[in-house]
Amino acid sequence: MILEELAFLVIAAVAIVTAANALLVRELVHTILWIALFFVDLAALYFLLAAPFLGVLELGVYAGAVTILLLFGVMVTRKRIFAREAVTGIGPAPLLLAGLVLAVVVVGAEELPSGEGTVHAYAPALLSQALFNADGPWLLLLGLAMLSALAGAIYLVREGRE
């Protein structure tokens, strides 16, 4: 399918460009705008991979909630929200590590599967059945983790703590 291949190439290019821009621009607010675009783009990729529920979840949780939360964090921690970040140099150790990782990736790329795989579509109702039957324990664990995270976050920001 040439059309899907083309759509995937466009989405992949947009994902890499937006993620790189988010990390490279110097205004923190612009970073958050780029990362919002990145999340919307990933949601499009989930729709392309026949996972519409995950696409909607990505739009709601990431492009919606996480972006606003990060923007709120920027808003309350600086006097001028468009202030620029200082440029940080890259030391020799990260460069060495990056070279090492690049070598591993180049070696690993030869092991990648060639040929085409078929994308199977599932009804979202089947996902909910899996989520509440076979994979139910994971969902319970997620709920417990969220509850303890809520308690921890309130503990961290409560008044009167020096």
Place this chain on the structure above:
Amino acid sequence: MSAFSPAGLLALSGALLGLGLFGILTRRNFILLLISVEIAINAAVLNFVYFAAFSGSSSALSGQAIAVVLIGLAATEVAVGLAIVLGLNRLRGSINVAEASALRR
């Protein structure tokens, strides 16, 4: 029903993981660190969705279920991270992680 080459998808998530690691290693602002971690986690979630999409077996939906759980966990991590940002800002007046060295001797 459409066909893809999985290699491109895997290369994309590898590139995104690399970008996230680059951000974690080079940025000093706590919020930028959180964003880098988010990019890296999203690369991992993408892998779960790929393999769920390409596997035809009946248990393939476990991949999507794990992706749902991971998205929830990542959102939780951002909430706790922002609580730490607020605490750090109140204690130090800055969210530069290089200045948060109270435990260092």
